[in-house]
Amino acid sequence: MPETYLPFVTGGTANHRPKLGVCMNNPYKFPGPVQDTALASLQPEAFHNWGSWSPLIPDKMYTPVIWSPDYQLAAQQYQNLARRYPGRIWLLLNEPDYPTQANIRPEAAIPFVRNWIRLINPICDVALPGVSVSYHQAGKALTWLDTYLDAGGPIGNYWHIHIYAPTVTAWHQQIEHWFEWWSRNGHGRATIISEAALFYTASDDEQIELMESIAQINDPRIAAVYWYAAATNAKTPGLLDADGNLTRLGQAWTQIQQTVK
Numbered sequence: 725m726p727e728t729y730l731p732f733v734t735g736g737t738a739n740h741r742p743k744l745g746v747c748m749n750n751p752y753k754f755p756g757p758v759q760d761t762a763l764a765s766l767q768p769e770a771f772h773n774w775g776s777w778s779p780l781i782p783d784k785m786y787t788p789v790i791w792s793p794d795y796q797l798a799a800q801q802y803q804n805l806a807r808r809y810p811g812r813i814w815l816l817l818n819e820p821d822y823p824t825q826a827n828i829r830p831e832a833a834i835p836f837v838r839n840w841i842r843l844i845n846p847i848c849d850v851a852l853p854g855v856s857v858s859y860h861q862a863g864k865a866l867t868w869l870d871t872y873l874d875a876g877g878p879i880g881n882y883w884h885i886h887i888y889a890p891t892v893t894a895w896h897q898q899i900e901h902w903f904e905w906w907s908r909n910g911h912g913r914a915t916i917i918s919e920a921a922l923f924y925t926a927s928d929d930e931q932i933e934l935m936e937s938i939a940q941i942n943d944p945r946i947a948a949v950y951w952y953a954a955a956t957n958a959k960t961p962g963l964l965d966a967d968g969n970l971t972r973l974g975q976a977w978t979q980i981q982q983t984v985k
Contacts, residue, residue: 740942744981745770745787745950746963747919761968762954767981770948772815772918776802781809787918787950789815792826793836799843806847814844815884815918816852821868822861826854830872838878851882851916857902859889859923866905879911882947886919892934895922903945914947921952924959931961932976939980951977 746768748759763771763785772787773780776797780786788805797805806812819825820833828836833853841850853872855865865885873879885902889895899917906915920938922931938949956962956971963974970978 740944741984742917742938742941742943742946743769743948744939744984745772745785745948746977747771747950747953748773749953749955749957749960749962758968762964765968765970766954766963766974766978769981769985770950771954772950774818776805776814778805781805781812784812787813787815789818790840791818792820792828793833799839802840803843806844810847811849813849813851813882813916814840815854815916816840816850816880817854819856819886820853821855821865825856830868830877831875833872834875834877841878841880845881849881851884851918852880854884854886854918856886856888857898858887859894859898862898862901869905869909873909879913881913882916883910883913884916884918886952887917888919888921888923888952890923890926892922892930892937895920895934896937899946906945910945914945916947917949919952920949924961928961928972931973935973935976935980939984 746766748762748771768785770785770787772789774789774791775795776788776790781788816837817826817828817833820828837852844850853869855868857865883906887895887898889898902915922934935951941949951963953960953962954964956965961971961973963971963977965971
């Protein structure tokens with residue numbers, strides 16, 4: 725049986741609208757004028773950046789990430805950051821079920837997760853494990869989770885997952901698929917969708933339709949949704965272009981943010 729010693733935490737805002745965040749992907753991972761411009765333009769309610777970057781943690785909007793056992797600070801550094809900035813939510817692991825990402829077996833992840841929880845919680849909350857409940861990937865992700873729990877893996881304050889799909893309808897079907905699993909295994913912990921978008925082959929109109937539908941979510945089981953991503957690259961139609969200007973998607977995002985706040 726899994727360890728369930730962490731407290732239940734409900735998520736989202738008072739009316740059950742999830743917080744709307746953004747993934748500040750490279751080249752925005754360090755503080756400075758580019759990131760400052762991005763945050764000022766996008767005005768997210770939260771953001772994360774693939775790591776636990778010490779200079780960013782003073783910003784209450786920042787969500788630190790422990791990407792994998794291969795990308796980590798010394799234990800004392802994690803503990804010091806948690807003590808200095810209590811109340812943050814830390815995301816543990818990034819697609820451990822996926823070969824080109826954290827790529828770690830469930831049984832191997834357990835001692836790392838247990839140690840990270842020991843260092844950070846209860847000073848800060850933890851969310852895990854960042855599996856990709858995406859189109860054609862969800863079965864593998866949920867199998868990873870089943871194995872993790874069956875082996876006694878600890879449960880955090882939140883779940884965090886990624887969802888990508890080819891269409892808006894398919895994206896929301898993946899949420900339904902997740903909550904089918906969650907209804908049996910979720911232990912009442914709210915979910916953070918820490919990466920959300922359609923596949924990069926989708927049109928801007930389709931991506932905007934997904935943004936609008938996410939803004940209409942009113943569900944206490946969903947604490948936050950982070951749009952992927954801030955920066956534009958070959959496989960990411962981002963919210964900002966290479967010069968830091970709002971793209972069409974970025975303009976839509978900021979309008980949606982203003983509407984829901």
